[in-house]
Amino acid sequence: MTASTTRRTTAARSRIAAVGAIAVAGALILTGCGDQTDKASTTPSGKTNNSSAPLFAKLPKKIQDAGVIKVGTDATYKPMEFTEGGKVVGVDPDIAAALEKQLGVTFKFESGTFDTLISSMQTGRSDVVMSSLSDTKARQDGLDDKGVKTGAGVDFVDYFSSSTAILVKKGNPEGIKTLDDLCGKKVAVQRGTTYETVAKTQAEKCKTDGKGELSIESFPTDAEAQTRVKAGGAVADLNDAPVAAHIAKEAGGGNDFEAIVTPSDAGFFGIAVDKKNTELRDALKEALDAVIKDGTYKAALDKWGAGSGAVTEAKINAGS
Secondary structure, three states: OOOOOOOOOOOOOOOOHHHHHHHHHHHHHHHHOOOOOOOEEEOOOOOEEEOOOOOHHHOOHHHHHHOEEEEEEOOEEOOOEEEEOOEEEOHHHHHHHHHHHHHOOEEEEEEOOHHHHHHHHHOOOOOEEOOOOEOOHHHHHOEOOOOOEOOOOEEEEEEEEEEEEEEEEOOOOOOOOOHHHHOOOEEEEEOOOHHHHHHHHHHHHHHHHOOOOOEEEEEOOHHHHHHHHHOOOOOEEEEEHHHHHHHHHHHHHHOOEEEEEEEEEEEEEEEEEEOOOHHHHHHHHHHHHHHHHHOHHHHHHHHOOOHHHOOOOOEEOOOO
């Protein structure tokens, strides 16, 4: 995320030969009525891998065999990704659904804590991270917010453009218009996000400019940061523009918050991939270019009112 950066079954073995024979006979009856040239098949995990999909052959063999790309996400970030009826939905899952048709495998989202998503991927719990994760040089190089090397870094397939927004209480009682107006006040942010870094950078600027101390409270989820603002414990929550706009429109029937957007600092969200997994990275880029071209990508964004963040081509590591 720009908040400015995870989800298993096994097949049972038949124990009675007669049961196996009946199953085979049933399968023969069913397939006898179908297209014998269909290249789609079901993996032991129950996922579909469709080798006739346009870009299936571009995927790593491991992904082809599994029939699934495991996606780490923090499903608390409406409308980008959130949980509804026990299922992860939103902009990112809908983009993933478009990519599935190009790649012939299922994207399986599993929700986790945002600031652990990259490390979880690098330990094998997921194949990619798709969670409104900002593509930054620091993340590419595996650096923390102090510039200290903490990991191998990741590659990004950039798929969305977003800028900073300042979420304030309805009526904007503090008259916040820019980040400089936060000097001498308290802000709430989600931990591990680029907006936590933005807040820390702004705090240093406030100090240098002699405009008063900017106090920062960091929370595991953005929902907690929002609650803090609503309760009056902080004057603002720093957030991504489409998310802040959605919150302002929906929360309390539109009566809880306002969003102040700062479009000058727009940056990319990217699908994070392990640097060693260049085959998967390149397949994702090609698939994203394909869905941008055929219109399904823009349709996924427009469904959630996020069309303003559309990109015209997929890029790798375009963040700064």
